Amino acid sequence: MPLDLVQEAWEKSATEHVDMAVQCQLSSHDGGEHYGLFSDTGEYGTATWLRWRERAEAELVALPDCPVVATGSDGEACCLFDGHAEHHTWEAVKNARS
Ligand SMILES: [Zn+2]
Ligand SMILES: [Zn+2]
Numbered sequence: 001m002p003l004d005l006v007q008e009a010w011e012k013s014a015t016e017h018v019d020m021a022v023q024c025q026l027s028s029h030d031g032g033e034h035y036g037l038f039s040d041t042g043e044y045g046t047a048t049w050l051r052w053r054e055r056a057e058a059e060l061v062a063l064p065d066c067p068v069v070a071t072g073s074d075g076e077a078c079c080l081f082d083g084h085a086e087h088h089t090w091e092a093v094k095n096a097r098s
Contacts, residue, residue: 022050022058025079026086035084049081 022036033053038060040047045065052058063081070076070090078088 025089026084027092029086032085035081037079047081 022038024034025037026035031054033051036050036052038048038050043062046062047065049061049063050058051061066078066080066082066084066088068078068088070078070088076090078090080089
């Protein structure tokens with residue numbers, strides 16, 4: 001689906017309740033921008049993310065995947081985007097286990 005169609009569909013739905021519809025994927029952080037995965041079916045190596053701030057309208061952005069992979073034998077990939085703030089998703093999993 002072309003991105004502008006996705007955006008249109010999104011804007012027709014409850015934009016004001018975006019923080020309830022899509023959960024921020026970043027580990028807990030104070031304020032700033034929130035990112036929720038909207039679709040990972042875009043071009044190879046990219047995903048479509050919803051980006052929003054408190055009390056501001058959300059926008060759709062296409063971002064490259066985070067290239068940082070966990071060290072060690074499992075080599076788990078991060079589910080976030082390149083240049084994200086906070087922890088990689090595999091770090092959060094490790095912290096939860098310990
Ligand atoms: Zn957030
Ligand atoms: Zn990452």
